[in-house]
Amino acid sequence: MSDAAPAIELKGISKAFGPVQANKDISIRVMPGTIHGIIGENGAGKSTLMSILYGFYKADKGEIFIAGKKTSIPDSQAAIAAGIGMVFQHFKLVENFTVLENVVLGAEDSGLLRPSLARARRELKSLAEEYELNVDPDALIEEVGVGMQQRVEILKALYRKADILILDEPTGVLTPAEADHLFRILENLKREGKTIILITHKLREIMEITDTVSVMRRGEMTATVKTAETSPPQLAELMVGRKVLLRVDKAPAQIGRKILEVKDLNVTDSKGVHRLKGVSFDVHAGEILGIAGVAGNGQSELLEVLGGYEKATGSIKMNGEEIDLTGTKSNGQSRRARGISHVPEDRQREGLIMDFQAWENTAFGYHHDARYQKNRFLMDNAAIRKDTEEKMARFDVRPPDPSLPAKSFSGGNQQKIVLAREIERNPDLLLIGQPTRGVDIGAIEFIHQQIVALRDQGKAILLVSVELEEILSLSDRIAVMFDGKIMGERMPQDTDEKELGLLMAGMTTEPRGPLHEAVEAQLATAGSGTAKEV
Template sequence: MTDLAPAIELKGISKAFGPVQANKDISIRVMPGTIHGIIGENGAGKSTLMSILYGFYKADAGEIWISGRKTTIPDSQAAIAAGIGMVFQHFKLVENFTVLENVVLGAEDSALLRPSLARARRELKSLADEYELNVDPDAVIQDVGVGMQQRVEILKALYRKADILILDEPTGVLTPAEADHLFRILENLKREGKTIILITHKLREIMEITDTVSVMRRGEMTATVKTSETSPPELAELMVGRKVLLRVDKAPAQIGRKILEVRDLNVTDTKGVHRLKGVSFDVHAGEILGIAGVAGNGQSELLEVLGGYQKATGSVRVNGEEIDLTGAKSDGQSRRARGISHVPEDRQREGLIMDFHAWENTVFGYHHDARYQKSWLLMDNAAIKHDTEGKMARFDVRPPDPKLAAKNFSGGNQQKMVLAREIERNPDLLLIGQPTRGVDIGAIEFIHQQIVALRDQGKAILLVSVELEEILSLSDRIAVMFDGKIMGERMPQDTDEKELGLLMAGMTTSPRGPLHKAVEANLAHASGDPSKET
C-alpha cells in the first residue's frame, strides 16, 4: 500500500432529524485495501452515516475526504463518480429484468442498448473470474436466489468502477453458507485493493472478516479498534454502554403434555405458489420449538396459519381440539379464544398500529375483552390506560407513557409492548416470530429472559427466527424449514450452525464428510450457478 491517504475520511460529521441527533461529530478513517466494520444497535446512526456518504442526506456539519481529496457528495451520482458503491439491505433490482439489464441500468453508454449490454457481458465475465462473483447474466432477477441477487448488487457497484464498497447488513437474508461465500468474495475484493465498509449488528461477522471496527452508540462513534485486539463481549459493551449477557441462561426443559399438533399443513398463496408443503410437528408444554430457516421459506405462512389469517389445508390441534383452518370463524379472534397468543414477525406492519397510542396498542386484538368495556357499546379507555401503565412497568417499556404513539418508541420498546400484550394473556401456546429483529442488545437480553420464563411456567412456545444464534441458544428442539418443508428436527446440543446451515439450504441428509464441498455444490445449485454445477 503505497498510497497512505485514507480511502475515506470523515471529519466531524453531524446530522439531526428534527430533535433527534442521528450523527454527532463523527470522525472515521478507513484505509484503502481494508475491511472496516461499523457496528452498533438499531438507531445508533450507522445507516444515516452511510446515507450521508452516499449522497442521500446532506450532513449538517463536517467534511468528507475521499483518497486525500475533500469532496462534496450532493447525490448518489456524485458518490458513484467518487468511486463509492453501495449494496443496500433491501436490494434495488428490477425484478423482471435480467441480471445483465440490471447491471447496465443507469449506466448505459448510449441510447442504443445492445452495445452497452455487450460490453457489460464482457465486463461481467472478467469480474466474475477475478472475484469469484459468478452470476448467470441472462437469468431474470425474480428467478434467482437472494445470494445471487446480492452478487448482482455488488457487480453493479463494481461495473460502475467502485473502489469503495459499502454493504449494509448484507447477511440478513443469507444462509450461513451463502454468508461464507459472500465473505470469500469480500476477501477477494480486498486482495485486489478495494476498500470495504461492512455495516452490521452481528458481532460474529465483525470478528470473522473485518480488519478494524468502529462502534456507534446513540449517534456517536464510541470507539475504533483493531479487530484482532478486541473481543465480542468488549464490542457488545461498547455498543450498549454496559455489560451484556450474550448467552441465555436457562434450566433444562420440563417437557409436559402435547399442546400443539400440526399435521400435513399445506398453503397455496393467491399466485398459486405452494408456500407450505405437508408440514407436521408438535410442540409440548414447557418447551421452545425453534423453527430455523432463511427468510421466505414458509415460516411466515406457518405463523399466519396458526395465527388465524391465512387459509390452509391439513390439521392443527391445540390441547387436543381440532382448529378450523378455512371457515369463516377462522381468524385471529378465534385463535386467541383458544389460548394462542401471537407475537408477529413484523411488529410495525402487524403487531402494532404505529399511529395509535401505546394504550390503544396494548389491547389490540383483545379489544373485545369484557374487562375493557364500559358498556355494551363503549370501551373503557380509562381502564385500558391503567392496564397499560402496569404492563409498561412490568416489561420495562421506556418511556412509560401510555399516551405516546407507538412509532415514537424504539424497536426494542415496541417489541416489549407486543410481548407484554401477548404474554400477559397467559396463553397455552405462544407463537413468536423474529422476537429480536431490529431490537437493541440490551432489550434482546430482556426479551429472551421473558420467553424462557414463559417456558418455565409450562407454556408451549413456537419460535421462528432467521437468527441461527438465537435459535440455538433459546430452543429446546430445532426444526429447519426450507422451501415450505421441514427438512429435519435436531436437538440443539447435538447440532451446530454448519449442520443447520446445510438443512437451511435444502440438504436432506447431513454429510459429515467433506462438509465444505457439499456447501459449495449446494450453493451453486441453489443460486442456479452453472459454472459450479460440475
C-alpha cells in the first residue's frame, strides 16, 4: 500500500432504519487511482453506505475522510463539492432534454444558458476523446439507449469535476458488449487517476475489473481483500457466510413430448407499439427453454400472453389443444386450469400481494381450488394456513410464519413463497421470469435446484432471464429475443456469451462475414447505446 492518503476513508459508520441496522460500524479505505469493488447480497447495506457517502442519509455514527481530510457530507451538494460523483442504478435524467442540457443541468455557470452549453460542449468533446466516453450531445435522452444514458450520467459527474466515481449496479441494464465498453471506460478513468467504487452483486465483474474488493454481509463489512488474491468461491462464501455451489449440477435432459407449441404470436400494446412480432417456438416435457435478451424486447409480453393477461393473435397449443387468446374467458384462471403455472417477472407487483399475509398469498390465483373451500360460500382459511406451513417447510422459507405479511420477507424468501405455490401445483408447464432477480446467493442456489428438479420430473419449463449466466447454466435450449422477435435458437454447449450477446443486440451470427466482423468491432469500440439502436 502506498503512503498516499486514501481517496476515501470511512471510520465506524453506523446507520439504523427503525429496528433494522443497515450499517454496523463500517470502516473502509479506498486508495486513489484504484477500482474498489463493494459486493454483497441484496439488503447487505451497500446502497445505504454509498447513500451516506453521497449525503442522502446521515450516519448515526462514524466519520468520513476525503483525501485524508475529515469531511462532513450533509447533502449531495457537499458530496459533489468534495469531488464525489454518483451513477445511480436508476438514472436521474430529464427524458425530454438533450444530452448536453442534462449534463449542464444544475451546474450552469450563470443565468444565461448559452455560454454554459458552449463550454459543456467543448468539455464533453475532450472528455469523450480522453475516456472513450462518446455521446451525441444533441440527442434527446428519451431517444438514446441505456448504454448512452449511462455514459451521460458518468459525464455529468466528470463535468462536475468528480475525482471519485461511485457506480451502483451499473451493468444491470446493459448487454454484454455494452458492459465491456463500460469497463474499458472505467479502466481509462483509473489510468487518469480517478478513483472508482463499483457496487455490484455479480462476482464476475468484481474479478474482471476491480483492484480491491470489500464484502458486505448483513450490514457489516466482512472482509476487504486484493482481488488478485481471492477467488469467486471465496467471495461467495464471504457474502453468504457459508460454502455456496456456484454451478448448477444437472443431468442431461430427458426430452419428452411436445407440451407447448407457440406459432406466430403477435402483440400490439395499448399505445399501438408492436411488442411481439411473429414469435414461434416449442417447449417439450423434461426441457428448460431459456429465453435470453435485454429487458424490454418482448419477453414480458410473451409471459403475459402465456399467463393469460395480455391479448394476442396467433396460436398457442397446450398439450396439443388450442388456447383461446382473446375471449373473455382468456385469463389467468383458464391458463392455470390448463396446467400452466407462472412465476412472474415482478413478484412484488404481480406474484404477491405485499400486504397480504403469507398464507393469503399461498392461495393467490388458486383461490378457486376445491381444497381451499369450506363450502359453497366460505373459504377454508385454516386449510390454506396449514398448506402454507407445509410449503414453507418444504421450501425452507424463513421465517416459517404464515401470518407474516409478504413484505416482511427478504427477496429470496418472497420468491420461495411464489415458487412453492406454483411448483407444488404440479403443473405441466412452468413459466418463470427472472427467477433470481433481487434474490440472495444462498437462495439462488436453492431456486435453481428446484427448477432443475421440476424438469427432471418431466415438466416443461420456459425460463425468461436477463442474466446470461443463468440462461447458460440452466437451459437445455436457448432462444434469444430482440425487438419482439426470436433471433435464433442455440444449444448451450454450442454457444457462448459473446454469440448470445450479438443475438441480443439484434445481429444474426451466421453466416459470418467481413461485414459482420466490422459491425462487431464497431460495437465493441463505440458501444453505441442499446441493442435497439443497432
